[in-house]
Amino acid sequence: MIEVSHLTKEYGPFTAVDDISFELVPGEILGFLGPNGAGKSTTMKMLTGFLRPSAGTVRIWGCDMWKDSLTAQSRIGYLPEGAPAWEEMTPLGFLNFVGEARGVVAGRDLESSVSRAVSIMSLESVLHQKIETLSKGFKRRVGLAQAILHDPDVLILDEPTDGLDPNQKHQVREMIKGLSKDKIVIVSTHILEEVTAVCSRVMVLSEGRIVSDTTPAELLEKSDYHGAVAISLSDESKADEIVATLGQLVGVREVMTDGQQLVVFPVTDDGRLFPEVFELTQKSHWPVDSVHVEKGRLDEVFRRLTEGADR
Amino acid sequence: MKLNVVVKRELQSYFATPIAYVFIVVFLVLSSVFTFYLGNFFERQQADLIPFFSFHPWLYLFLVPAISMRLWSEERKTGTLELLMTLPLSRRDIVLGKFLAAWIFAGLSLLLTFPIWITVNYLGDPDNGVIFASYIGSWLMAGGFLAIGSCMSALTRSQVIAFVLCGFVSLVFVMAGFPMVLDAFKGWMPMLFVDMIAGLSFLTHFSAVSRGVLSLQDFLYFMSVIAVWLTATSIVLDMKKGD
Incomplete structure (x- = not known):
């Protein structure tokens, strides 16, 4: 050792x-x-x-x-x-x-x-x-x-x-x-x-x-993205409407958009967000390619932990 | 004790590049030029090799730094020093091994001057004991120069700086017995120290050797020069390796 x-x-x-x-x-x-x-x-x-x-x-x-x-x-x-x-x-x-x-x-x-x-x-x-x-x-x-x-x-x-x-x-x-x-x-x-x-x-x-x-x-x-639900849309046109609907869900803290990619952040990371979001996408017939739970993003954690070192 | 492992690798490296061959050829050509033109080998009409050996200090002055400059500078620059020093090799094996390989290489170059020995034996009847002693003495002196060069090379990443430094420090050692060096000390130093400095001169010790008198005193002198500069090499390496 x-x-x-x-x-x-x-x-x-x-x-x-x-x-x-x-x-x-x-x-x-x-x-x-x-x-x-x-x-x-x-x-x-x-x-x-x-x-x-x-x-x-x-x-x-x-x-x-x-x-x-x-x-x-x-x-x-x-x-x-x-x-x-x-x-x-x-x-x-x-x-x-x-x-x-x-x-x-x-x-x-x-x-x-x-x-x-x-x-x-x-x-x-x-x-x-x-x-x-x-x-x-x-x-x-x-x-x-x-x-x-x-x-x-x-x-x-x-x-x-x-x-x-x-x-x-x-x-x-x-x-x-x-x-x-x-x-x-x-x-x-x-x-x-x-x-x-x-x-x-x-x-x-x-x-x-x-x-x-x-x-x-x-x-x-430790990543902010850990437990967040990422949605990939096939059509950008409905994005605003979808963001608004998702934002009204009880467990949602924030929704981030980047073109066709949406990330839904939960208030608490208890795993209940994904089934809820998934069900909603099915019911509302949104043009969705994929929905998955984020494991977290290392580059974001890395930046947060080492921030200030470059300054 | 892995001294031989280090020596073997170093020696192989000399011959894996043109360095060895260029060095040997230049050394042989220059030593002949010095002997025959400047030393008046034939005109003297004497069957000895004094004209050959008496130029060795000057020849070594700029040829030995050419071998020694790369000893550590190159290793530092390419990062192989880190590899070498993290292998389970003792510091002594590394420093001594690299030095010995260079010394063996210098010895080999010296051995290849044997045609001049054959020539003088063909032309006359020289005292071969004297010639043998002179060869040993010349090789010992080359070791002294190499040890200085090893330390200078450990000081810097730049081979050019290592070359110049080694040439300069060697020159001081060669000339230590000359008035131009001694005068610089005479005015303010006790006579005892001035004599000591004069006693450090390569030339003083080599002039006896080149006449075939290899005394224990001269032998010990060159051996201690080597020991002191190699110890210094080891200390410098410790201080500078992190740079």
Whole structure:
């Protein structure tokens, strides 16, 4: 498990990470969300032992990152931001080096670890090309292969899907989800859907502080849109009339329109609004394409939680 | 102890790019030019390699920074430093490993000057013990230059700045025994310190070596120069890696 306590990083008067504490147990997939400069990468750099914290400790299975960094680091697989690699090497040479540096014994162990990582990341076709000649997507996958090479207990990935096409993104998410249940994964991302698609826990950082630490579902519940009923009209002409009728329903707080899209917000989120609205659309023969209950909108929650950070 | 893993990767990197080949060719051409034209190898009519070795400090002055400038600057710039330092490798293995690879590479370039050794043996009857000692001494001095370069490279992301800094600091070390450096200290420093500065000169230590006298004192001198600058490299890396 990972125990992070009172982790702080100061650069002169600027505090990049401000007194962060949390614990992670095997099986958890943690998503770090936050605007640029919120401290996601700095936190990851301290978790992996690259940067020394100004204060606080990181323990990996009880092993202090600064007192016994080699033992702690050997349990971690890390993809730094931008997936750096020695460009003059081939992916095969690169993976062999990382394997040896991680203490995978040269010989059959190393060979099987490398070929496992290569097949998970589908790198067979580029194994002998220089990394500098590879596309951005392949470079990222080489970086990911390096991180999972030694089947680590902890996988820390800084923006793993950045620069990948939709198919590759899907592949990487499946890879993360497919890791066995005794691993800990920490992923940072800008992509909000990724969090609901992959993570079991979300931490929103803003100005170096944790502003929310919860599950993706609970994060969605914080949204104004959670429990609202969205109606998609096939014909805009009747929109005004429909809005007026819906507005008179007892449980309705507000109706928002955007062309053919209507959103009906309930006074209290008790699930009774949808049947009521649905029945009304049927009875009144409105030109309706679809009616559904909103789960919530992450971008709206994200903006609310981190508001002010950009100013 | 994964020193050899780091050394192996570094050495492979030298030869995966044109850097190694360009360096070796330029080094061989320049060392020959210096020996035959400036050193008057033939005109001296003596079977020794003093004209060859005596130019090495000046040759290293601008060739060694060309190897050492990329040691850390490039890693910082491309982000591989972060990767390297989060692998379970000790700081000592990383700093020493990168240095050793560069030193081995410099040694290899030096070995490839063997035709001049064959030439002098063909032309006359030199003292090969002296030549061997001079080779070792020259290699030790290259290590001193490289260790300075390693520290300068750790200071900055820019390879150009690393090159210039390394050239400058190396020049100070080479010239430490010269009046132009010593005069700057003579007026206000006790004589003891001025003598100490003079004692730090690469040239003072190398001039004995180039005549084939490799004393324990000179050996220890170059080894301590290397140790001090590599320690400094490690400290600088710690201070600057977050930038």
